[in-house]
Amino acid sequence: MKVGVIGLGKLGLPCAVAMALKGHDVMGYDLRSELMNKAPRAYLETGPDGHEPFNPYLERSTLRFGSLDEVARHADILFVAVQTPHEAQYEGILPLPESRADFCYEHLVEACRSLAEVVTRDTVVVVISTVLPGAIRRHVLPVINSRIKLCYNPFFIAMGTTMRDFLNPEFILFGQHDVEAAGVAETFYRSVTDAPFYATTLENAELIKVAYNTFIGFKIVFANTIMEMCHNLPGTDVDSVMGCLKMAGGRLISPRYLDGGMGDGGGCHPRDNIAMSWLARELKLSYDTFDSVMLARERQTEWLAGLMCAYDLPKVILGYAFKADCNITTGSPALLLQALLEQRGHAVTLIDPHVDPASLQASELPVAVYLIGARHSEFPALRFPPGSVVIDPWRYMPANQPDVRVVPVGVGPRMAH
Structure with missing residues (x-):
């Protein structure tokens, strides 16, 4: 099938490559001309199996x-992967502000308006950007022409493993505005995956996307609540407690996102929780659950800051990417930890070999209190100076280094025998 992809950032580009890998004739366009090439990308992204580069x-x-015109003339189906950003204070890297805001739809609207100027024949246009319920009908439909057969199809991917997640989805979520267009899209997806195709209304699809993302945040906050309890309850261990709960895969949960650790991060979390908090207030819901999740994430990070501040040593965050073996810092809970420590008046050193390869010189590590902010695979081999x-x-992290105290968070004090 002839496919067009509008927007070649961290989402659009890997998905365009995956579509071409499946034999489709794919042409891409981005407003930023420097992205329209096959030069290696600086950010860490994996191939189809989630491991190779x-x-x-x-x-x-x-x-x-x-060009936009060339892509429009080429494609029978066009995917619009344009950002719907939040400002920095809503990304989860700073303490939660009092204000809330919807996503910014300016880029998405402008992209769809520009498409309407060049699409002159019936073309299936699929928006994949994250939006809040009602946004497509309110912002996008008014700017497109009758030749554009619109659908809403948000992707469930994680930055860093975009190709793998696109090619192996749990399901395909499809918000229908044009039934025939949805049929064309389903035919396309049958060449990519045998995952279930879930067709629903535009608004249902918009809500399902952000509900899915924010539920992950709920799970992580719950696991970290148990971690904090276990750290203070003699004889308890968060890995044992959560290990049992993970077995309840029939009625309760799946094992994913149920490990105690840092809070959630990335381009969708926690910003979707903050946006849903704004929506909850707009709708005057009886309780803003999403606000509580974000406050819990922040308070749990403050608790970790308190563990560091118990030691009169320089403060070092080791690993500030948003997840393990990745160099993307968007929404990083480790950067939130930095901000909270600095609010308390502490200088903080950030070290991450994936984000800044020059930052980690093992021979130059200072005597300090270190907090492992990202679970990078090379960290267990590090040797810390005595007194750290x-x-x-x-x-x-191994606890066998002489004169170095390793504090496994979530493992309670030893029971007296």
């Missing part, structure tokens, strides 16, 4: 680039 797939891809304290929310 993305850049070789990009370089070998049949993906082509063209290592606070480990992930419970994976």
